């Protein structure tokens with residue numbers, strides 16, 4: 001009988017090379033699950049996406065499994081979206097921040113996460129598209145968004161989460177705001193923003209709850225959050241208070257569901273997509289592609 005085929009792609013450097021100790025047991029587990037396993041280690045940016053596109057164009061697979069951080073997952077999802085096969089994805093989170101893993105209730109322990117790949121349930125999940133590129137859970141600009149991608153991977157591994165925090169704090173005194181026009185449905189907003197995010201996740205940048213309580217990953221809608229430039233210290237304090245209280249509709253913060261959104265600015269705005277640098281744009285179009293991918297999530301609460 002023909003064996004089922006599994007394509008396994010991992011980032012060997014993600015999260016302090018955590019995968020290295022577990023590689024053999026993970027592969028054995030898939031083999032025992034009756035899969036023929038094709039394995040690739042990624043060697044740099046966009047590699048995971050290219051591997052997926054290349055492999056899926058040549059052969060039929062039953063499952064694609066990736067291991068790495070949110071960046072690797074983003075690339076694998078992008079590769080699948082660009083290919084003809086709407087193949088199901090299994091994910092073994094091994095990055096520094098694994099925001100998306102939280103949504104899927106995936107265990108932090110790698111062999112346990114591998115087990116979920118074969119025992120979990122297929123979940124039809126929304127995918128975002130920003131100016132033609134796919135994203136899994138967040139597209140953002142402004143404050144803190146450049147913290148993760150401006151830190152090279154080696155430094156990021158050494159410092160772990162601290163890197164993000166330090167990078168962010170360092171930036172506090174020279175906040176940059178962007179004048180933008182935001183169009184979403186009937187809503188048109190013109191203002192100066194220090195931060196904006198369109199997200200489909202409970203956890204963003206390792207912070208849980210920022211996107212509110214009603215995050216549904218398959219409802220065809222993202223959460224949009226936009227923070228205006230504070231004019232003085234009091235404004236700044238009330239933004240912090242609002243964020244801490246989860247009050248996302250205030251004098252300084254706009255938040256609303258997003259199916260499609262258009263953002264225009266007179267200057268180039270750098271964007272962060274799934275926690276990695278995503279390019280600079282004057283015009284940004286974002287849309288939610290409802291239930292566009294199949295991803296395996298844990299059936300049990302084990303967090």
Ligand SMILES: Nc1ncnc2c1ncn2[C@@H]1O[C@H](COP(=O)(O)OP(=O)(O)OP(=O)(O)O)[C@@H](O)[C@H]1O
Nearest residue numbers: 014015042043044045068069070071072095096097
């Ligand atoms: N061998 C490699 N060397 C350098 N960069 C790589 C390599 N393989 C993949 N990458 C790139 O590194 C980026 C980040 O990887 P990934 O998201 O897997 O891990 P991480 O940075 O440790 O975790 P996180 O993104 O959750 O913080 C990805 O965009 C990926 O393209």
